[in-house]
Amino acid sequence: MIVPVQVPELVVSLYPVAIWVGIITGLIGLLGISFQKNDLSVLILTDIVGVAMLIFVAGVATDLAEALILPGLVVELAEIMAISEILLSREIRKNNISGEDLVPTALPLNMEILKTAPTFIAVVLIAYGVFLSGFTGGVIAGGGILFYILSKSARGLPVELFEGLAGASGIAWVFWIVGFLLFFVGPPFWLLGLMLAAFGILIKVASKVGLIGILTREEFKKE
């Protein structure tokens, strides 16, 4: 057997099952896509194929596999976002609608909790995300940003908070690389390197999730 002895018996016994489930799910998803004529249904079924891909990677059950799942998820997210945008803009162009109302619903409710609660929840989520730091913190902080933007934009309020988001993302990337370099160049400064990498990836991931906010902002500009 080519499997190293360090691999637990449990993982070895589950591996063939995981691969078969992945193959079956992928086949079901791809067959569904090939029989569909509706573009939106194809977009939804892409999600199923993504699930099959995740099972393949997860079956290896090492830390490296876990690390590989994360970029896979980000790629899947970006892919679905891009395809849905293409679908929408194509339909808008096909129907030649000008002056289309780009924000789905502007609720005419005038309640104070609708103004204050999103800010409070977003602040709590972002603070907790910064406290956690690293990848998980980035996801939570990004969720806070996303929640803030979506709840504001659903009421038709302009969101001008994220002008320099792309720049911050680039600087965070540099922090992350410098942090990793410090591990090798100056091992005594490992704590500094760890912190740089952790907060770099925090801002990086948070800004990735906040990208949807940029999408809504672009829609306001079109108006």
Add this chain to the structure above:
Amino acid sequence: MLDVQIWFYTGCVLVILGSIATVVGPGVKDPLVRTLNTEIPAVGVSLIFLTYNHTLALLTFIAATAVITLILLRAIVRLEELGVDL
């Protein structure tokens, strides 16, 4: 004491049943129903991640699934507003 494998096999069954439900399940002509059906394989994959102790992957997957559902629902709502035949 429950075996660890039970979570894995439950996840596998949920993934396969959920993907079949998404492709040919009842009422999938409605894209909203189809989108909601994708949550079943998502729960299955979460259980598989749980078996392998992939905490980070599990957390990120839950966040990504929530965002993907948001994007899909937004696309559905916008397309229906445009009067596209879904």
